[in-house]
Amino acid sequence: MTRTNVAGDRHLLGLKSLGKEEIVSILDRAAYWESHTHKLSPVLEGKFVANMFFENSTRTRFSFEVAEKRLGAQVLNFAAAASSVEKGESIYDTVRTLESMGIDAGVIRMKPIGLLAELAEKIKVPLINAGDGNNEHPTQALLDLYTIRKTFGEFKGLTVAIIGDIMHSRVARSNLWGLQKMGATVKFCAPDNMQAPELSEFAGYVTMEEALQADVVMMLRVQLERHDKGFIRSAEDYRAHYGLTVERAGMMKPHAIIMHPAPINRGVEIDDELVECDKSKIFTQMSHGVPIRMAVVERALS
Template sequence: MITTKIAERSLLGLKDISKEEIVSILDRALHWEYHQDKVHNVLHGKFAANMFFENSTRTRFSFEIAEKRLGADVVNFSAATSSVEKGESIYDTVKTLESTGVDVGIIRLKPIGVLAEIAPKLNIPLINAGDGNNEHPTQALLDLYTMRKHFGSLEGLNVAIVGDVLHSRVARSNVFALRKFGCKVSFCTPPNMRMSDLDVPYISMEDALKADVVMMLRVQLERHESGMLSSAEGYRQNYGLTSERAAQIGKHAIIMHPAPFNRNVEIDDAVIESEQSRIFPQMSNGVPIRMAVVERALS
């Protein structure tokens, strides 16, 4: 049975984590970002397992680089080549890796609730790298880190999240975290992509452009086939951050996107690397944030 100490070092989500704990992670990430040495021996002799039961590029590579920079030995797990394909449960797979001597598990999976269910049965800390449309805590942490770097403080920021929030774990984690800092968070989304379980106000695209942070979400183009999305061009016209709309954003404001992005659908090609865009710096900030989270899990 998982001990209290191990549970405290796990990071399953941001809903129940304190503001002070978030600040400590952000501060530690700042330390790692500006540390002169690229590779350290802080976690020498520790084994980190990246268990991705769902495909990922940015998150997996970001975690792997973070782990290696800390000096940990890294084991990468792929569900496609594992016994999961033979019918083994996710719990049994994770328990097997724990039994081989892994010290921390970074897990990404589609089913909601499985992570919270298996965590108490393990004796290693777990880090949520995205579970279904529930939470994606390290993405939200790097988003907060990016905002704090630009504005100097998170307190009272006006953040507009634009896109398919119904299926977004990024949106959920950001709402949970940002509200701890007194931020005003609003959603701008098509009516059929709203979520009902979070009390967040919905605003127009015109009002979203008045925010301090305009955070765009990826359009899941596969939903076009299911009828939830009428067309990519229609979405761009109504909810896309076009060059014309980007020109209306306040000069102090920034544009964000968790990526991957669909160029010229939810965000115009010219906006992605514009002066106010922080999209690629967001990706860079993922490494020091994940260094801080992994170090926290194993310290």
């Protein structure tokens, strides 16, 4: 028997499928929540939200939890390592079980690509993507967009260079879709074996020198575990060719900013001295995670 899905467009699966007006609406609502002086605004009192993390996370999970609690929701935290998933229970069965228990929305992070869209067709409560494989990480991109808008006021005319492992990056993909819809130009910079050929028609690959001339220089985390798989020779070699060193930062435009989705490998993709320098918006980005996720969770349950 087919189950009727009543969640409709209250899911947030990615920015590729989200319109510009919807993105602006989320950013505007986040601005409201950021300016809100009260830490607790129980607009979602009586609602139950499950954070279902089938992949490890620290910042994203805590950020969602703070956002949900600030809105007055009851929060259920689920970690796959301590669940029946280890015993073979499928992700679908786990989500359906929590839905059957009466949750009103679910925040999901998982490794499989494409599974979240299938779940959204079958699950009747709104689902929010907290990162799925190397597909999308929409709330990270939304907080990045929010940071850029607060800094520059608008997106038109801006160039954003995303540097690093584009192939495996869900952050790069969500930012690509979101930034282009908002009117910015996106350029990629990556080693040959970390490029995503399927994205080249949407954003061209440029040299490190050209990338440094962007208005926003967005560094991606180097997954050092890929060193064992031959993607990088060593952390030192990566820094020498694609790291944002103090010397390279000196080549940036005076008004340009540095961004990074974190966690940060200091001294690899970015020099330690640059993480909290005047150009850096890295910790500012992190502070925007809560208001953005408040706007997203409220949208799902409104």
